[in-house]
Amino acid sequence: xxxxxxxxxVMAAVLWxxxxxxxxxxxxxxxxxxxxxxxxxxxxxxxxxxxPVTSVEQWQNxxxxxxVALFEHYMYGKAPAPPDNFSFTVDDxxxxxxxxxxxxxxxxxxxxxxxxxxxxxxxxVPNHRKRPAPVFLGLSAAGNHALMDDPDIPLTKAWIKxxxxxxxxxxxxxxxxxxxxxxxWQIEKAxxxxxxxxxxxxxxxxPDYDGGFLEGVHRGYFSEGQERPKPDxxxxxxxxxxxxxxxxxxxxxxxxxxxxxxxxxxxSRRGKAALLAGALDERxxxxxxxxxxxxxxxxxxxxxxxxxxxxxESFPHWFNGNFKKFNDQVDRLPFDQHSLLALVAxxxxxxxxxxxxxxxxPVGQFDMLVALKPVYKLYGKKGISTTVFPxxxxxxxxxxxxxxxxxxxxxxxxxxxxxxxxxxxxxRRK
Numbered sequence: 001x002x003x004x005x006x007x008x009x010v011m012a013a014v015l016w017x018x019x020x021x022x023x024x025x026x027x028x029x030x031x032x033x034x035x036x037x038x039x040x041x042x043x044x045x046x047x048x049x050x051x052p053v054t055s056v057e058q059w060q061n062x063x064x065x066x067x068v069a070l071f072e073h074y075m076y077g078k079a080p081a082p083p084d085n086f087s088f089t090v091d092d093x094x095x096x097x098x099x100x101x102x103x104x105x106x107x108x109x110x111x112x113x114x115x116x117x118x119x120x121x122x123x124x125v126p127n128h129r130k131r132p133a134p135v136f137l138g139l140s141a142a143g144n145h146a147l148m149d150d151p152d153i154p155l156t157k158a159w160i161k162x163x164x165x166x167x168x169x170x171x172x173x174x175x176x177x178x179x180x181x182x183x184x185w186q187i188e189k190a191x192x193x194x195x196x197x198x199x200x201x202x203x204x205x206x207p208d209y210d211g212g213f214l215e216g217v218h219r220g221y222f223s224e225g226q227e228r229p230k231p232d233x234x235x236x237x238x239x240x241x242x243x244x245x246x247x248x249x250x251x252x253x254x255x256x257x258x259x260x261x262x263x264x265x266x267x268s269r270r271g272k273a274a275l276l277a278g279a280l281d282e283r284x285x286x287x288x289x290x291x292x293x294x295x296x297x298x299x300x301x302x303x304x305x306x307x308x309x310x311x312x313e314s315f316p317h318w319f320n321g322n323f324k325k326f327n328d329q330v331d332r333l334p335f336d337q338h339s340l341l342a343l344v345a346x347x348x349x350x351x352x353x354x355x356x357x358x359x360x361x362p363v364g365q366f367d368m369l370v371a372l373k374p375v376y377k378l379y380g381k382k383g384i385s386t387t388v389f390p391x392x393x394x395x396x397x398x399x400x401x402x403x404x405x406x407x408x409x410x411x412x413x414x415x416x417x418x419x420x421x422x423x424x425x426x427x428r429r430k
Contacts, residue, residue: 027066029073032325035332039301042335044342044375056378059345067339068280074333075295076276077234077320079242080221083111086249088121092152095127102126102191103256106153109200109246116220119204119243120144120154125256126191134261134427135196136419137247137284139240139270142181143201149179159207159215184267186416193420196257198247202270205243206236210317217243231321237295238320240273245281252283261285261427265419267411268360269318272296279343286348286426288419291409293360295319297351299337299368300330305361338371345372346379348426350401352418355392357409363389369400376400397425 045053045063048070053063072078087110097104105123110116122144125133140147142164143156155173162168165177187197202208206216213219213228217239229235234242244264252259263286266274271292278287289297294306295318309327312319326333341349351369353362369384376383376399385398395418396402403418 027069027073029070029334032329032332035334037329037331039331041299041301041338041371042333044339044371045378048334053378059375059378064343067335067343070335071340072238073232073322074326074335075319075323076238076241077229077232077322079234079238080112082245082249086111086246088250088253091154094150094152097124097148097150098188098191100127101188104148104150104153107250109250111246111249112217113220116217117158117204117215119200119246120156121247121250122147122153122199123196123254123257124148124187124191124198125196126194129194132256132258133194133196134263134285134423135198135251135257136190136263136265137198137244137251138185138264138266138274139202139205139244140181140185140199141202141267141270143173143177143203144199145173146177146179146181147185147187147199148182151175151178153178156201156204158201158203159209159212160203161208183413184411186413189413189416190420193424195263195420195423198251198257200243200247202240202243202273206239208236208269208317210315212317229320233320235319236317237269237273237276240270241276241280244273244277248277248281248283259283261423263288263419263423263427265290267291268293268409269296269315272318275340275344278347278349279340282347284347286350286423287344288350288352288422290352290411290415291354291357291360292351293357293365295337297337297341297368298361298364300326300333301336302361302364304364305359336368338368341368342372342375345375346381346399348399348401348422350403350419350422352402352415353404354407354409355404356407360409362404366390366402369402372400395421397422399426 089108092106094104103125107121109119145153145155159171190197251257262284264274264278264284265288267290271289275289278284294311300308308330312324351365373383381399384400390396
Protein backbone atom coordinates (compact mmCIF):
# COMPACT_ATOMS: atom_id res chain seq x y z
CA UNK A 1 0.00 0.00 0.00
CA UNK A 2 1.34 3.46 -0.92
CA UNK A 3 1.48 5.57 2.24
CA UNK A 4 2.19 8.94 0.59
CA UNK A 5 -0.50 11.55 0.02
CA UNK A 6 0.49 13.79 -2.90
CA UNK A 7 -1.02 17.26 -2.69
CA UNK A 8 -2.11 18.45 -6.14
CA UNK A 9 -3.28 21.66 -7.69
CA VAL A 10 -6.85 20.95 -6.58
CA MET A 11 -5.80 21.02 -2.93
CA ALA A 12 -3.78 24.16 -3.47
CA ALA A 13 -6.79 25.84 -5.02
CA VAL A 14 -9.00 24.81 -2.11
CA LEU A 15 -6.54 26.18 0.42
CA TRP A 16 -5.63 29.46 -1.19
CA UNK A 17 -9.13 30.46 -2.29
CA UNK A 18 -10.17 30.68 1.35
CA UNK A 19 -12.23 27.53 1.79
CA UNK A 20 -10.17 26.72 4.88
CA UNK A 21 -10.34 29.65 7.27
CA UNK A 22 -9.09 29.75 10.83
CA UNK A 23 -11.05 31.75 13.36
CA UNK A 24 -10.63 32.17 17.11
CA UNK A 25 -13.15 29.37 17.72
CA UNK A 26 -11.30 26.94 15.45
CA UNK A 27 -11.05 26.02 11.77
CA UNK A 28 -13.87 26.06 9.27
CA UNK A 29 -13.20 23.08 7.01
CA UNK A 30 -14.11 22.69 3.33
CA UNK A 31 -17.28 20.94 2.28
CA UNK A 32 -17.23 17.39 0.90
CA UNK A 33 -16.96 18.33 -2.78
CA UNK A 34 -14.21 20.84 -2.07
CA UNK A 35 -11.95 18.13 -0.67
CA UNK A 36 -9.71 16.56 -3.35
CA UNK A 37 -10.00 12.87 -4.12
CA UNK A 38 -6.98 10.92 -2.88
CA UNK A 39 -6.95 7.16 -3.26
CA UNK A 40 -3.69 6.80 -1.30
CA UNK A 41 -3.25 7.34 2.42
CA UNK A 42 -2.87 10.99 3.47
CA UNK A 43 0.70 11.71 4.52
CA UNK A 44 0.93 11.99 8.30
CA UNK A 45 3.76 14.52 8.22
CA UNK A 46 2.11 16.92 5.79
CA UNK A 47 -0.13 19.66 7.14
CA UNK A 48 -3.53 20.29 5.58
CA UNK A 49 -2.05 23.31 3.77
CA UNK A 50 0.73 21.16 2.27
CA UNK A 51 3.59 22.28 4.51
CA PRO A 52 5.88 19.57 5.95
CA VAL A 53 6.09 18.57 9.60
CA THR A 54 9.75 18.29 10.59
CA SER A 55 9.88 18.30 14.41
CA VAL A 56 8.16 16.92 17.49
CA GLU A 57 7.22 20.46 18.48
CA GLN A 58 5.48 21.05 15.17
CA TRP A 59 3.68 17.71 15.44
CA GLN A 60 2.52 18.43 19.00
CA ASN A 61 1.58 22.06 18.49
CA UNK A 62 0.28 22.09 14.91
CA UNK A 63 -0.28 18.75 13.17
CA UNK A 64 -1.69 16.84 16.14
CA UNK A 65 -4.33 19.50 16.97
CA UNK A 66 -5.15 19.75 13.27
CA UNK A 67 -5.82 16.01 13.01
CA VAL A 68 -7.96 16.08 16.16
CA ALA A 69 -10.04 18.91 14.66
CA LEU A 70 -10.39 17.04 11.36
CA PHE A 71 -11.63 13.88 13.06
CA GLU A 72 -14.03 15.91 15.21
CA HIS A 73 -15.51 17.70 12.22
CA TYR A 74 -15.66 14.95 9.62
CA MET A 75 -16.09 11.72 11.60
CA TYR A 76 -16.64 11.38 15.35
CA GLY A 77 -18.02 14.79 16.25
CA LYS A 78 -16.76 17.26 18.82
CA ALA A 79 -17.31 16.24 22.44
CA PRO A 80 -17.71 18.77 25.27
CA ALA A 81 -14.76 19.94 27.32
CA PRO A 82 -14.02 18.03 30.54
CA PRO A 83 -16.68 18.93 33.12
CA ASP A 84 -15.79 21.37 35.89
CA ASN A 85 -18.00 19.59 38.43
CA PHE A 86 -16.58 16.07 38.21
CA SER A 87 -16.99 14.09 41.44
CA PHE A 88 -17.21 10.51 42.62
CA THR A 89 -18.31 8.45 45.61
CA VAL A 90 -17.06 5.04 46.68
CA ASP A 91 -20.34 3.22 47.34
CA ASP A 92 -19.16 -0.26 48.31
CA UNK A 93 -15.88 -2.05 49.06
CA UNK A 94 -15.16 -5.78 49.31
CA UNK A 95 -11.55 -6.24 50.53
CA UNK A 96 -11.67 -10.03 50.02
CA UNK A 97 -12.94 -10.37 46.48
CA UNK A 98 -11.88 -13.29 44.29
CA UNK A 99 -11.08 -15.43 47.29
CA UNK A 100 -8.98 -12.73 48.92
CA UNK A 101 -6.87 -11.92 45.85
CA UNK A 102 -8.41 -8.51 45.30
CA UNK A 103 -10.29 -5.52 46.63
CA UNK A 104 -13.46 -4.75 44.69
CA UNK A 105 -14.93 -1.24 44.75
CA UNK A 106 -18.13 0.20 43.33
CA UNK A 107 -17.67 3.86 42.43
CA UNK A 108 -20.26 6.32 41.11
CA UNK A 109 -19.05 9.10 38.78
CA UNK A 110 -21.03 12.32 38.54
CA UNK A 111 -20.33 15.04 36.01
CA UNK A 112 -21.80 17.35 33.47
CA UNK A 113 -24.88 19.60 33.47
CA UNK A 114 -28.06 18.85 35.37
CA UNK A 115 -29.74 15.74 34.02
CA UNK A 116 -26.53 13.94 33.11
CA UNK A 117 -26.87 10.46 34.64
CA UNK A 118 -24.17 9.00 36.93
CA UNK A 119 -21.91 6.25 35.61
CA UNK A 120 -20.89 3.27 37.76
CA UNK A 121 -17.32 1.99 37.85
CA UNK A 122 -16.30 -1.54 38.75
CA UNK A 123 -12.81 -1.20 40.27
CA UNK A 124 -10.80 -4.33 41.11
CA VAL A 125 -7.28 -4.05 42.55
CA PRO A 126 -4.86 -6.89 43.44
CA ASN A 127 -4.20 -7.16 47.17
CA HIS A 128 -0.72 -8.67 46.95
CA ARG A 129 1.33 -5.71 45.72
CA LYS A 130 3.92 -3.31 47.08
CA ARG A 131 2.94 -0.23 45.07
CA PRO A 132 -0.01 1.23 43.14
CA ALA A 133 -1.13 -1.19 40.41
CA PRO A 134 -1.03 -0.54 36.68
CA VAL A 135 -4.61 -0.63 35.49
CA PHE A 136 -6.68 -1.72 32.50
CA LEU A 137 -9.56 0.64 31.74
CA GLY A 138 -12.37 -0.18 29.32
CA LEU A 139 -16.05 -0.36 28.51
CA SER A 140 -18.12 -3.41 29.35
CA ALA A 141 -20.55 -4.47 26.64
CA ALA A 142 -23.48 -5.53 28.79
CA GLY A 143 -23.07 -4.10 32.29
CA ASN A 144 -20.52 -4.50 35.06
CA HIS A 145 -22.74 -7.03 36.81
CA ALA A 146 -22.04 -9.46 33.96
CA LEU A 147 -18.28 -9.49 34.62
CA MET A 148 -18.31 -10.96 38.13
CA ASP A 149 -20.80 -13.21 39.92
CA ASP A 150 -21.12 -10.76 42.79
CA PRO A 151 -24.57 -9.83 44.17
CA ASP A 152 -23.26 -6.50 45.47
CA ILE A 153 -22.42 -5.17 42.01
CA PRO A 154 -25.46 -3.04 41.18
CA LEU A 155 -27.59 -3.94 38.18
CA THR A 156 -27.41 -1.16 35.64
CA LYS A 157 -30.63 0.71 34.95
CA ALA A 158 -29.50 1.54 31.42
CA TRP A 159 -30.64 -0.08 28.17
CA ILE A 160 -28.95 -3.42 27.33
CA LYS A 161 -28.91 -5.20 23.98
CA UNK A 162 -31.07 -8.31 24.32
CA UNK A 163 -28.79 -10.49 22.22
CA UNK A 164 -25.99 -10.19 24.76
CA UNK A 165 -27.84 -12.59 27.09
CA UNK A 166 -29.91 -15.68 26.48
CA UNK A 167 -33.49 -15.15 27.59
CA UNK A 168 -33.36 -11.34 27.87
CA UNK A 169 -36.25 -9.69 26.05
CA UNK A 170 -36.76 -6.36 27.81
CA UNK A 171 -33.38 -4.67 27.23
CA UNK A 172 -32.80 -4.63 30.98
CA UNK A 173 -30.35 -6.10 33.52
CA UNK A 174 -31.35 -9.11 35.62
CA UNK A 175 -29.74 -11.14 38.41
CA UNK A 176 -29.58 -14.14 36.08
CA UNK A 177 -26.99 -12.26 33.99
CA UNK A 178 -24.44 -11.96 36.80
CA UNK A 179 -21.00 -13.22 35.77
CA UNK A 180 -22.25 -14.48 32.39
CA UNK A 181 -19.63 -12.50 30.44
CA UNK A 182 -16.70 -12.94 32.80
CA UNK A 183 -14.71 -14.72 30.09
CA UNK A 184 -14.38 -11.45 28.16
CA TRP A 185 -12.85 -9.46 31.00
CA GLN A 186 -10.31 -11.81 32.57
CA ILE A 187 -10.26 -9.98 35.89
CA GLU A 188 -8.74 -12.78 37.97
CA LYS A 189 -5.97 -13.30 35.39
CA ALA A 190 -5.17 -9.59 35.56
CA UNK A 191 -5.02 -9.79 39.38
CA UNK A 192 -2.62 -12.73 39.18
CA UNK A 193 -0.32 -10.65 36.98
CA UNK A 194 -0.46 -7.62 39.28
CA UNK A 195 -2.80 -5.40 37.27
CA UNK A 196 -5.93 -3.56 38.35
CA UNK A 197 -9.09 -3.45 36.24
CA UNK A 198 -11.61 -0.62 35.92
CA UNK A 199 -14.71 -1.08 33.78
CA UNK A 200 -17.70 1.10 33.05
CA UNK A 201 -20.83 0.14 31.15
CA UNK A 202 -20.93 1.83 27.75
CA UNK A 203 -24.74 2.01 27.83
CA UNK A 204 -24.71 4.23 30.93
CA UNK A 205 -22.69 6.77 28.96
CA UNK A 206 -24.82 6.48 25.84
CA PRO A 207 -27.06 3.53 24.85
CA ASP A 208 -26.03 1.62 21.75
CA TYR A 209 -29.03 2.24 19.52
CA ASP A 210 -30.08 5.03 17.21
CA GLY A 211 -32.44 7.43 18.96
CA GLY A 212 -31.16 6.81 22.49
CA PHE A 213 -29.35 10.11 22.88
CA LEU A 214 -31.73 11.42 25.54
CA GLU A 215 -30.93 8.48 27.86
CA GLY A 216 -27.21 9.19 28.36
CA VAL A 217 -24.72 12.02 28.65
CA HIS A 218 -25.82 13.81 25.47
CA ARG A 219 -29.03 15.14 26.99
CA GLY A 220 -27.20 17.31 29.47
CA TYR A 221 -25.46 19.11 26.60
CA PHE A 222 -28.34 19.44 24.12
CA SER A 223 -30.09 22.74 23.59
CA GLU A 224 -33.77 22.98 24.44
CA GLY A 225 -35.81 20.66 22.23
CA GLN A 226 -32.76 18.96 20.71
CA GLU A 227 -33.03 15.17 20.43
CA ARG A 228 -29.92 14.17 18.47
CA PRO A 229 -26.50 15.68 17.73
CA LYS A 230 -25.97 18.22 14.97
CA PRO A 231 -23.86 17.09 11.98
CA ASP A 232 -20.55 18.05 13.59
CA UNK A 233 -21.46 17.14 17.20
CA UNK A 234 -20.45 14.01 19.08
CA UNK A 235 -21.87 10.64 18.18
CA UNK A 236 -22.00 7.64 20.50
CA UNK A 237 -18.37 6.58 19.93
CA UNK A 238 -17.15 10.05 20.86
CA UNK A 239 -19.40 9.95 23.93
CA UNK A 240 -17.97 6.60 24.99
CA UNK A 241 -14.43 7.93 24.54
CA UNK A 242 -15.37 11.01 26.58
CA UNK A 243 -16.75 8.70 29.27
CA UNK A 244 -13.51 6.71 29.33
CA UNK A 245 -11.67 9.98 29.94
CA UNK A 246 -13.88 10.52 32.97
CA UNK A 247 -12.73 7.08 34.09
CA UNK A 248 -9.17 8.40 33.82
CA UNK A 249 -10.24 11.39 35.94
CA UNK A 250 -11.12 8.89 38.66
CA UNK A 251 -8.04 6.67 38.30
CA UNK A 252 -5.60 9.54 38.79
CA UNK A 253 -7.22 10.14 42.21
CA UNK A 254 -7.23 6.51 43.39
CA UNK A 255 -4.09 5.85 45.44
CA UNK A 256 -4.37 2.10 44.79
CA UNK A 257 -3.88 2.65 41.04
CA UNK A 258 -0.79 3.84 39.15
CA UNK A 259 -1.82 6.95 37.22
CA UNK A 260 1.32 6.65 35.07
CA UNK A 261 0.37 3.14 33.92
CA UNK A 262 -3.18 3.40 32.57
CA UNK A 263 -3.96 0.95 29.76
CA UNK A 264 -7.10 1.49 27.70
CA UNK A 265 -8.59 -1.47 25.87
CA UNK A 266 -11.85 -2.71 24.44
CA UNK A 267 -13.32 -5.11 21.91
CA SER A 268 -14.94 -4.25 18.58
CA ARG A 269 -17.09 -1.09 18.93
CA ARG A 270 -15.71 -0.59 22.42
CA GLY A 271 -12.24 -0.93 20.86
CA LYS A 272 -13.04 1.96 18.54
CA ALA A 273 -13.93 4.08 21.56
CA ALA A 274 -10.81 2.92 23.41
CA LEU A 275 -8.63 4.01 20.50
CA LEU A 276 -10.35 7.39 20.28
CA ALA A 277 -9.93 7.94 24.03
CA GLY A 278 -6.28 6.89 23.88
CA ALA A 279 -5.62 9.13 20.90
CA LEU A 280 -7.14 12.17 22.60
CA ASP A 281 -5.99 11.66 26.20
CA GLU A 282 -2.22 11.57 26.71
CA ARG A 283 -2.67 10.53 30.35
CA UNK A 284 -3.28 7.04 28.98
CA UNK A 285 0.03 5.18 28.82
CA UNK A 286 -0.80 2.18 26.58
CA UNK A 287 -3.52 1.79 23.94
CA UNK A 288 -4.84 -1.69 22.97
CA UNK A 289 -7.90 -1.62 20.68
CA UNK A 290 -8.95 -5.24 19.99
CA UNK A 291 -10.54 -6.18 16.65
CA UNK A 292 -11.75 -2.59 16.28
CA UNK A 293 -12.16 -2.72 12.50
CA UNK A 294 -13.90 -0.09 10.35
CA UNK A 295 -14.21 3.28 12.01
CA UNK A 296 -11.45 2.26 14.42
CA UNK A 297 -8.20 0.57 13.41
CA UNK A 298 -8.76 -0.57 9.81
CA UNK A 299 -8.46 1.71 6.78
CA UNK A 300 -11.51 3.45 5.35
CA UNK A 301 -9.82 3.29 1.93
CA UNK A 302 -10.18 -0.48 1.66
CA UNK A 303 -12.38 -2.97 -0.14
CA UNK A 304 -11.84 -5.64 2.52
CA UNK A 305 -14.30 -6.15 5.37
CA UNK A 306 -16.84 -3.62 6.57
CA UNK A 307 -17.15 -0.42 4.55
CA UNK A 308 -17.80 3.14 5.66
CA UNK A 309 -21.20 3.05 3.98
CA UNK A 310 -22.16 -0.24 5.63
CA UNK A 311 -21.13 0.86 9.12
CA UNK A 312 -22.92 4.20 8.78
CA GLU A 313 -26.11 2.51 7.60
CA SER A 314 -26.01 -0.18 10.29
CA PHE A 315 -24.97 2.10 13.16
CA PRO A 316 -25.97 5.68 12.27
CA HIS A 317 -25.58 6.77 15.89
CA TRP A 318 -21.89 5.92 16.20
CA PHE A 319 -20.43 8.73 14.09
CA ASN A 320 -21.44 12.30 13.37
CA GLY A 321 -23.64 13.39 10.48
CA ASN A 322 -20.76 14.70 8.40
CA PHE A 323 -19.13 11.25 8.20
CA LYS A 324 -22.15 9.86 6.36
CA LYS A 325 -21.43 12.20 3.45
CA PHE A 326 -18.34 10.08 2.71
CA ASN A 327 -20.28 6.80 2.36
CA ASP A 328 -19.46 6.45 -1.33
CA GLN A 329 -16.63 9.01 -1.45
CA VAL A 330 -14.09 7.73 1.07
CA ASP A 331 -11.26 9.00 -1.15
CA ARG A 332 -12.27 12.52 -0.14
CA LEU A 333 -11.57 11.90 3.55
CA PRO A 334 -8.68 14.21 4.57
CA PHE A 335 -7.34 11.43 6.82
CA ASP A 336 -7.50 7.68 7.29
CA GLN A 337 -7.38 5.62 10.46
CA HIS A 338 -3.57 5.65 10.52
CA SER A 339 -4.00 9.35 11.33
CA LEU A 340 -5.96 8.48 14.48
CA LEU A 341 -3.47 5.78 15.46
CA ALA A 342 -0.66 8.30 14.98
CA LEU A 343 -2.15 10.47 17.73
CA VAL A 344 -1.07 7.75 20.18
CA ALA A 345 2.61 8.39 19.38
CA UNK A 346 5.07 8.00 21.01
CA UNK A 347 3.20 5.79 23.50
CA UNK A 348 2.99 1.97 23.17
CA UNK A 349 0.22 0.80 20.85
CA UNK A 350 -0.92 -2.79 20.22
CA UNK A 351 -3.51 -4.09 17.74
CA UNK A 352 -4.81 -7.64 18.24
CA UNK A 353 -6.91 -9.64 15.79
CA UNK A 354 -8.13 -13.09 14.73
CA UNK A 355 -7.68 -14.89 11.42
CA UNK A 356 -11.38 -15.53 10.81
CA UNK A 357 -12.38 -11.96 11.61
CA UNK A 358 -11.91 -10.71 8.05
CA UNK A 359 -14.78 -8.23 8.60
CA UNK A 360 -12.31 -6.22 10.73
CA UNK A 361 -9.63 -6.36 7.97
CA PRO A 362 -6.63 -7.60 10.02
CA VAL A 363 -4.17 -7.08 7.13
CA GLY A 364 -5.41 -3.53 6.58
CA GLN A 365 -4.91 -2.84 10.28
CA PHE A 366 -1.31 -4.03 10.01
CA ASP A 367 -0.80 -1.65 7.07
CA MET A 368 -2.05 1.18 9.27
CA LEU A 369 0.68 0.39 11.81
CA VAL A 370 3.41 0.31 9.17
CA ALA A 371 2.24 3.76 8.06
CA LEU A 372 2.95 5.15 11.56
CA LYS A 373 6.71 4.68 11.34
CA PRO A 374 7.49 8.30 10.29
CA VAL A 375 5.67 9.75 13.31
CA TYR A 376 7.34 7.41 15.81
CA LYS A 377 10.69 8.14 14.12
CA LEU A 378 10.06 11.82 14.74
CA TYR A 379 10.05 10.98 18.47
CA GLY A 380 13.17 8.81 18.16
CA LYS A 381 11.14 5.59 18.32
CA LYS A 382 11.21 2.72 15.82
CA GLY A 383 7.49 2.05 15.73
CA ILE A 384 6.62 -1.45 14.52
CA SER A 385 9.65 -3.69 14.11
CA THR A 386 8.59 -5.44 10.90
CA THR A 387 6.88 -4.65 7.62
CA VAL A 388 6.06 -8.34 7.02
CA PHE A 389 2.63 -9.51 8.17
CA PRO A 390 3.31 -11.76 11.19
CA UNK A 391 2.48 -15.43 11.58
CA UNK A 392 -0.35 -16.58 13.82
CA UNK A 393 0.33 -16.50 17.58
CA UNK A 394 3.52 -14.45 17.07
CA UNK A 395 3.45 -11.25 19.09
CA UNK A 396 5.27 -8.35 17.46
CA UNK A 397 6.32 -6.81 20.76
CA UNK A 398 7.82 -3.53 19.60
CA UNK A 399 6.68 -0.04 20.64
CA UNK A 400 3.96 -0.42 18.02
CA UNK A 401 2.83 -4.03 18.25
CA UNK A 402 0.62 -6.51 16.45
CA UNK A 403 -0.81 -9.96 17.17
CA UNK A 404 -3.15 -12.29 15.31
CA UNK A 405 -4.48 -15.60 16.59
CA UNK A 406 -6.67 -18.31 15.10
CA UNK A 407 -10.35 -17.78 15.80
CA UNK A 408 -13.23 -15.41 15.37
CA UNK A 409 -14.48 -12.02 16.51
CA UNK A 410 -14.24 -12.43 20.28
CA UNK A 411 -12.37 -11.39 23.42
CA UNK A 412 -11.01 -13.86 25.95
CA UNK A 413 -8.17 -15.40 27.92
CA UNK A 414 -5.71 -15.76 25.03
CA UNK A 415 -6.04 -12.07 24.18
CA UNK A 416 -5.46 -11.07 27.80
CA UNK A 417 -2.25 -13.11 27.97
CA UNK A 418 -0.89 -11.19 25.00
CA UNK A 419 -1.98 -7.82 26.39
CA UNK A 420 -0.37 -8.57 29.74
CA UNK A 421 2.89 -9.67 28.10
CA UNK A 422 2.95 -6.49 26.01
CA UNK A 423 2.30 -4.29 29.03
CA UNK A 424 4.87 -6.12 31.16
CA UNK A 425 7.51 -5.12 28.62
CA UNK A 426 6.43 -1.60 27.78
CA UNK A 427 5.55 -0.51 31.30
CA ARG A 428 8.95 -1.92 32.35
CA ARG A 429 7.49 -4.16 35.02
CA LYS A 430 9.70 -6.92 36.49
